[in-house]
Amino acid sequence: MNEINTIAKELLTSGKVNAVIGYIRYGNDKRTKPFIAQKPEEADKFVINKFILNNLAVYLTREEITKLGKIGIIAKGCDIKAIVALIQESQIKRDDVYIIGVNCSGVTNDFDIDFNAETVAGKCLNCEVKSPKLFDVTVGTLEDIPQGEDKKLKMIRGVEAMNSEERWDFFEEEFDKCIKCYACRQACPLCYCEQCIVDKSIPRWIESSASKRGNFSWNLIRAFHLSGRCIGCNECERVCPMDIPLSLLNRKMAMVTKDDFNYVSGMDVNAPTLVGSYDLKDNEDFIE
Amino acid sequence: MEEKIISKENLLKLCSDLLKNNVDVITPGEKGYVKIKNENEVALNSKTKHTKASFKEYIFPKSEPIIYYKKNQNDVEIIEPKVEEKTTVIFGAKPCDIRSINILSKIFNWDYKDEFFNVRANNTVLIGLMCEYADEFCFCTSVNLSPTSVEGSDIFLLPLDENNFAVRIVTEKGTNFLKSYENYLTPGNTEKSKAVEAAVKQPEKVFDAEKVKEWITGNFESEYWNSVGRMCLGCAQCAFVCPVCHCFDIVDEDYNYSEGRRMKNWDGCQFDMFTKHASGHNPRNDQTKRYRQRISHKFKYYPDKFDEILCTGCGRCSRGCPVSIDIKGIVTEINELAKA
Numbered sequence: 001m002n003e004i005n006t007i008a009k010e011l012l013t014s015g016k017v018n019a020v021i022g023y024i025r026y027g028n029d030k031r032t033k034p035f036i037a038q039k040p041e042e043a044d045k046f047v048i049n050k051f052i053l054n055n056l057a058v059y060l061t062r063e064e065i066t067k068l069g070k071i072g073i074i075a076k077g078c079d080i081k082a083i084v085a086l087i088q089e090s091q092i093k094r095d096d097v098y099i100i101g102v103n104c105s106g107v108t109n110d111f112d113i114d115f116n117a118e119t120v121a122g123k124c125l126n127c128e129v130k131s132p133k134l135f136d137v138t139v140g141t142l143e144d145i146p147q148g149e150d151k152k153l154k155m156i157r158g159v160e161a162m163n164s165e166e167r168w169d170f171f172e173e174e175f176d177k178c179i180k181c182y183a184c185r186q187a188c189p190l191c192y193c194e195q196c197i198v199d200k201s202i203p204r205w206i207e208s209s210a211s212k213r214g215n216f217s218w219n220l221i222r223a224f225h226l227s228g229r230c231i232g233c234n235e236c237e238r239v240c241p242m243d244i245p246l247s248l249l250n251r252k253m254a255m256v257t258k259d260d261f262n263y264v265s266g267m268d269v270n271a272p273t274l275v276g277s278y279d280l281k282d283n284e285d286f287i288e
Numbered sequence: 289m290e291e292k293i294i295s296k297e298n299l300l301k302l303c304s305d306l307l308k309n310n311v312d313v314i315t316p317g318e319k320g321y322v323k324i325k326n327e328n329e330v331a332l333n334s335k336t337k338h339t340k341a342s343f344k345e346y347i348f349p350k351s352e353p354i355i356y357y358k359k360n361q362n363d364v365e366i367i368e369p370k371v372e373e374k375t376t377v378i379f380g381a382k383p384c385d386i387r388s389i390n391i392l393s394k395i396f397n398w399d400y401k402d403e404f405f406n407v408r409a410n411n412t413v414l415i416g417l418m419c420e421y422a423d424e425f426c427f428c429t430s431v432n433l434s435p436t437s438v439e440g441s442d443i444f445l446l447p448l449d450e451n452n453f454a455v456r457i458v459t460e461k462g463t464n465f466l467k468s469y470e471n472y473l474t475p476g477n478t479e480k481s482k483a484v485e486a487a488v489k490q491p492e493k494v495f496d497a498e499k500v501k502e503w504i505t506g507n508f509e510s511e512y513w514n515s516v517g518r519m520c521l522g523c524a525q526c527a528f529v530c531p532v533c534h535c536f537d538i539v540d541e542d543y544n545y546s547e548g549r550r551m552k553n554w555d556g557c558q559f560d561m562f563t564k565h566a567s568g569h570n571p572r573n574d575q576t577k578r579y580r581q582r583i584s585h586k587f588k589y590y591p592d593k594f595d596e597i598l599c600t601g602c603g604r605c606s607r608g609c610p611v612s613i614d615i616k617g618i619v620t621e622i623n624e625l626a627k628a
Contacts, residue, residue: 026612027424033612034519054611064518064575179341179350179528179554186523187610199561207541209551210351239610241340241525243319 003139004074007100008043011072017098018069021056022046030111036065046074048140050115053107055233057082060092061192072098074139076107077129081231081266082189084134088266088273089229091192101132105143109238117148122247123234125150134269155245156252171216177242178215180208184236184246185222190229197221223249228257228274231266289438290457291476294445296332298472299453303327303379305469312376314346316385321346321378331380334420334447338602342385342531343378347408348392350528354404354538355550371407379415380445384428384602386416387440388531394594395534404552413465416441418484422491425603427616429493433600436485446481454481494616495623497587497597503626504588508580512625516618517579519611524556526582526605526613532598535562557581583618 008020019038024045026033032051036059037043057079059065075083080101086092106124108115124145132138159167182198185191198206198218206221207214232254236246257263260283263274294302304327306313313324315331321343324330356367378386389409396402396409419435428434438444442462446454454476457463466473527533537555542548555562558578564570572578590598599615606614 026614031612036518058521059519062521062575179345181524181528181556182559183521183523183525183610186521201539204539204541208537208539209541209553211551214351235610239523239525241529241608243340 002048004046004048004100005044007137007139008037008046008072008074009040011098012037012040012043016070017072019065020046020072020074020100021059021065022074022100023048023052023054023056028111034059036068038068048074048102050107051109051111052076052102053109053121053238055079055082055187055189055235057086057189058187058235060086060097060189066096070096070098072100074100074102075132075135076102076104077127077132078123078231078233079189080132080134081129082233084269085190085229085231085266085273086192087269088271089190089276094269099132099135099137101135101138103131103138103140103142105130106145115146117146120146120148121234122150122152123232133267152245152247152251155248156255159248159252171219172212174244175215175219176212177244178210178219179242180210180214180218181241183239183241187235187239188226189233189235190226190231191222197225219244219246219249223253226250227253228261228263229265230254290463291478291481292455292457292466292473293448293476294453294455294473296451296453299332299445300327300330302469302472303330306377309375312346312374313379314343314376315379316343316381321381324379332417332445332447332453334418337421337423338382338384338604338607340604340608341529342388342602342604343381344388344392344531346376346378347389347412348396348405348534351551351553352404353549354552357540357548357550359546371404373407373411376408376412377415378412380417381414382419382421382602383416383433383435383437383439383441384419384426384600385531386414387433387437387600389414390440391532391594391596391598391600392534394596395590398594413461414440414442416444418444418446418488420488422489423603423607425606425614425616426491426601427494427603427619428601429491430495430616430619431497431597431599431601434490435488446484448477448480448484454478454484456481491601495620496626497591499626500619500622501588501591503622504584507625508584510625512622513580514576516583517576520558520575520579520613521610522558522560522575522578523610524554524558525608525610526615527556527558528554529604529608531600531602531604557585583615583622587619587622 011017011020019036020043021036023032024035025047030051032047034054034056056073087094106120108119108121110119113119125148130142159170198208206217230250234247240246257274261274303313314321315324316339320339320341353369358365396405438456438458442459444456444458448454535555535557537553540548540550563572572581586598
């Protein structure tokens with residue numbers, strides 16, 4: 001029994017929460033999967049290790065989970081940024097959730113190989129929330145995150161160096177692979193719309209077909225709708241079955257919003273959202 | 289079943305001939321099933337892992353126009369596209385992939401003969417390759433298949449050694465196909481090929497599909513369904529990478545006020561819109577109901593209707609699931625419930 005099991009068990013026994021959502025072992029000894037515990041004895045199954053990749057905040061806006069009542073959630077710093085953003089956007093109340101924050105020293109998707117600078121997830125390299133900023137209790141001890149090459153940033157610089165035609169060709173090749181499975185949307189904690197724009201048919205704004213036009217418009221509209229909101233958990237890219245580098249667009253837009261508006265999503269529950277507010281000091285030099 | 293031998297060298301020559309004759313050769317590569325440009329790209333390694341997605345899109349495209357329409361002053365002009373009769377060869381697919389075409393053919397020729405599927409399937413030659421890769425997600429042997437099963441293939445290859453393959457000619461289509469390449473083939477050695485077959489490690493059979501079907505039949509309201517589908521996020525990764533999932537959506541796309549096209553697109557039963565009625569009512573209004581449908585369709589409804597399990601045990605759905613939902617584990621659990 002570890003710290004996490006004790007905490008989760010106590011929460012369920014005391015009735016402080018109706019369910020705890022976290023990670024359990026799955027398959028070989030290292031891999032994990034999401035799990036929801038409702039009975040105290042089920043809390044024994046939870047683990048914290050280097051393979052707790054999923055962003056469980058995605059469940060906080062799913063009715064199958066929220067109908068259970070107050071939820072305890074085991075969350076890394078990046079996951080908590082999603083919870084903060086959900087509170088900022090009035091999708092959940094702070095009191096609806098009990099946050100078990102994980103002091104995280106990096107995670108990886110490569111359970112076959114050892115955790116090191118090569119295999120650590122790209123998002124962990126520049127992490128500013130190793131120690132969670134919002135929580136009810138914390139668990140785990142911090143170590144150094146192995147410093148690997150920021151391959152994604154290199155890719156972004158590569159695309160920035162392309163001219164419009166080259167960029168179009170690059171994204172056309174990537175989006176052609178898209179099969180419109182919407183795994184990116186479903187895994188994203190901030191894609192919580194009850195009716196997604198792609199599901200609206202009268203009129204049809206975004207085509208549902210996995211055609212050139214349908215794929216381009218889908219991937220672009222998602223990038224637009226996440227601009228200024230995406231917290232960089234990279235779940236979209238992890239879950240894409242066609243290996244489309246989705247984080248390119250999302251991370252680039254986060255860089256733009258930081259540079260142009262000095263705004264970073266998911267850091268402050270009390271901060272107004274970027275696209276939901278205006279500041280008289282906002283840059284207006286593009287208006288002539 | 290006739291059996292021959294082909295050397296690796298001649299197999300590559302055969303492939304090169306196909307490409308010279310403008311035949312589309314599709315093979316499982318590192319980036320999935322791709323159309324090759326050079327015979328050296330062809331997949332002949334029986335030990336490789338499954339591709340992330342099946343080759344389904346070459347016979348049942350992810351998105352295709354079925355009608356073009358043009359509204360004129362007094363009528364509507366309909367143009368029906370014809371599917372190109374292009375010879376295609378799927379080269380080196382595992383038994384769990386190759387079997388899919390026979391399974392799909394039943395639904396696409398049931399109450400309506402789907403020409404979009406049939407023309408492509410009829411013009412495709414399926415060359416299977418014995419499989420020597422089995423991981424914790426595989427369960428072909430539990431759904432009446434095996435790593436050496438020729439079922440569904442027109443021609444089936446078994447590597448005899450580093451440089452030679454046994455060629456099992458399974459169907460008439462396979463026989464006709466090889467007529468042009470007779471000089472590449474030498475007499476078969478069934479003793480050797482049977483020995484190779486016997487040495488292949490078979491995944492352990494983990495459930496009895498009949499018992500599973502029986503349990504599903506009597507347990508629509510079971511509590512079990514509440515937990516099984518709860519973590520599912522409702523995307524269609526599993527359905528779209530699956531060799532045999534076949535649900536589709538028909539939508540009209542206007543180019544402008546007067547012209548447009550009607551599209552047939554892959555659809556997934558895990559989407560919340562899948563069974564949403566125009567009235568707004570949704571009979572499967574939560575994920576647990578939708579997940580019950582997925583398992584039931586694969587292991588009961590389709591077998592009842594067509595005498596085929598709508599699953600080949602390839603494990604792709606589970607390998608790729610964003611939240612690690614494991615169909616092998618679930619069906620095994622159901623088997624346990626059936627025994628109790």
